[in-house]
Amino acid sequence: MLWDLGKRELRQKLKGGAMSTYILRKDGTAITCLKCARTSHNMEDVRNLYCGHCRLFHVPADGEPKLVGCAMYVYQPGAREPQIVNIRLPVVPSLDDLRKAVLPQLNATYFEHVNVLFEGAAADMFVDETGHHSHRPRNELATMIYRAAWLDAHPADDPEDLPWIAGPAVVFGRRVWS
């Protein structure tokens, strides 16, 4: 396992060539630079394949899909806190990638994308497109997240006049919607 190798061994492996200059951890939460053997848990570094010590962007290894770690915060109606699901997705996920990741969490056939604020930053929320139509229960936490973003831009509006979220909701820890 490369994670257990010392710096000298890593350098020797690199000199042997035919090897990528980095290793992404399987769960996508860290990147190890094989030039300096340093590991970064900074998600910006993981996403960009960047080493802050060497100050270089690694070139994605041939044939290796550039998947990066990503957290989904799944809000169920009635739950007091989100369930965190860590997955790996392409840097710019396709609609199909997002469907595969999100729909099982929503237990839905179609999703609707909503721009929200999450921990102060713009984020992507996905909800069941037919949640209201299917009479799914009101999701208090997701509704608050949704309304917070709206009220930030429209402070004069009454929160209770705004739509509410019906059914589960998924918020991503990074931007995935383009």
Ligand SMILES: [Zn+2]
């Ligand atoms: Zn490095």
